Amino acid sequence: MLHFNNSLFGGRFQSVLGIMSKGVNLRELSNRLNLSQTTVSRALNGYPEVSAETRKRVAEMADELGYAPNSQARRLATGRSMAIGHVIPRSIHEMMNPIFLEFIAGAGETYSKHGYDMIISVVEDDHEEDAYRQIATRKKADGVIVHGPAADEHRHRLLKEINLPFVVHGRIPGAESETTWVDMNNRRAFERATNLLLDLGHQRISLLNGLEHMDFARRRRKGFEDALAARGLAADNAIMRSSDMTEPFGCDNAMEMLKSDNPPTAFLVSSMISAIGVARAIGQCGLETGKDVSIITHDDALSFLPNSGEVPIFTCTRSSVRYAGQRAAELLLDIIASPQREPSSLHLDAELIIGQSTGPVPGR
């Protein structure tokens, strides 16, 4: 996975004077230049009042001595920590979610593009509030991303209280207009998916959802139920499940239902990982996915679970979490740059993509 340009890594490192590793500071640099620290600082930070010639001299010497400003000092002086925090409570990190990783990857790209650091705090559940407070009082980060809002969410209140800028990945029910968030249209995605199944003649559809104390899962369920209701159908609790989205969650539940008296002819699943489990169960029952039993899954476009190709394996509602991460980070940096601005959120639509896992209901 790691490739190196040999011209960079293979050769000897340019330590002509052993200076590169010494760590020159601003004072030494300005001494060498017979300039004040002020001027050097200005030159390096692109202030306009520096003469072109001076700026050039400074840049060259800085380069030669391998100068880079000490971030702690700069942060102390400017009062900005140039870092964004992500707090992961144990309850979320125990079932360490690949979706989180993909989001982080996206956000991280944005951060480094803007010179920000990403700091991740893994904390015990009962220290989460503490973690946020410490980020604020100790000035560890200029803002945070709130992950996985619950249906009954409170973190935004704390964050407003302690005046820590934040962006929510997902939405906080009842606080949509007073917070900045990036979310996909979960309800609509699952409504569309359900309609597709209904159009294919499926009437008995199982919902394998994420944990329904989470906002996103509630919305998905709503979309599912809305679509059924629109055709005068009711959801059957006997074939609806809600859990962490693991592979066995999909397999075990699908297996159980398929063996029951009144098995579903289709599954609507909240995650590719569980969908893979469902497919396994279908196979183990001697049935064929997309023919005997249909599956639609949400696809977060995780890089290690590609579901693309001409005809994707799974029919899916797709929305890139990585992209969401990039955009959420951008919004947060905006807020930090101009705190007075009105909250502006981003509602992403999922694509409904036809793959190999759906077909008309058998015997139709």
Next chain:
Amino acid sequence: MLHFNNSLFGGRFQSVLGIMSKGVNLRELSNRLNLSQTTVSRALNGYPEVSAETRKRVAEMADELGYAPNSQARRLATGRSMAIGHVIPRSIHEMMNPIFLEFIAGAGETYSKHGYDMIISVVEDDHEEDAYRQIATRKKADGVIVHGPAADEHRHRLLKEINLPFVVHGRIPGAESETTWVDMNNRRAFERATNLLLDLGHQRISLLNGLEHMDFARRRRKGFEDALAARGLAADNAIMRSSDMTEPFGCDNAMEMLKSDNPPTAFLVSSMISAIGVARAIGQCGLETGKDVSIITHDDALSFLPNSGEVPIFTCTRSSVRYAGQRAAELLLDIIASPQREPSSLHLDAELIIGQSTGPVPGR
């Protein structure tokens, strides 16, 4: 996934004087106490020469005012950044690896336990060297973890050059004794797995390996080949593959091989994710995993892919990456605390666990 204790989050936040959010600093705190900053600092940091009574007063007032030291200032004063860096080049983060996430989760636990921050830098490939240099010169972190060492690895040279403490997750061939690392015994794990298959009568075994410019993948291949050689067998390149360990990688290759003239009777796979793909292929060919075709996979004990239960789905070599993360972090903190110490590494053994995916070769 997120549970909150309502007594913490549900109620109103204690902003009795609006002070909590103000951010008191050391000077204000010491003024309020009629003590010098020196004494207050000492009291808070547990220095012995402070009277018990003073210490108590200080602690109480600090608590009341919600004082917490500004980390930037402290870092500047102490010269320690109290942070560990993880650099992720794009080549690794494009195929964003869940294994990385799990490792991070483990390391993160250790960091917060010791008051360290974890900072993650997502960088373009050709900026990786730069990223490390900047961490060193700008003093962004006190040390770094090196992820995914290649067979032809150079980062350790750079890190020694710039004097940045580090621990390797995995091993750097040829530098085992001069670096501190945490790795599992890849060669032995795959040797044992292969032996198990051979004992079951399998002679035609396919290897679906990770990218073989990575050290871990080479070692696994070695283990595989060693085991075959010990019984006078040779590996057949026609049924060996090496790639990013995605689900389709497993499925597509297994499918192709199973349909060939001389199909393998067993698969040795480097990752659960790909193993799931293999299982899917087997199902699609109308065969049964563990009966018609056997699979042994390496299991990194990823939380969203549990492979436990009385009889796990997959027979596997298992080693917890999360644990590796914890230990690697501990070793790094040790090094930082006492830099002169000899490098001491950790070689973890994988367990070989029998699951449902293996059985005697058919027709035996």
Next chain:
DNA sequence: TTGAAAGCGATACCAT
């Protein structure tokens, strides 16, 4: 266009 000097908020040495 350049520089002197005052912060930023802690720690730590040297006195007392």
Next chain:
DNA sequence: ATGGTATCGCTTTCAA
């Protein structure tokens, strides 16, 4: 046991 003061390395106001 407590306090004064220099220091960490940078930014930024104010002067020149």
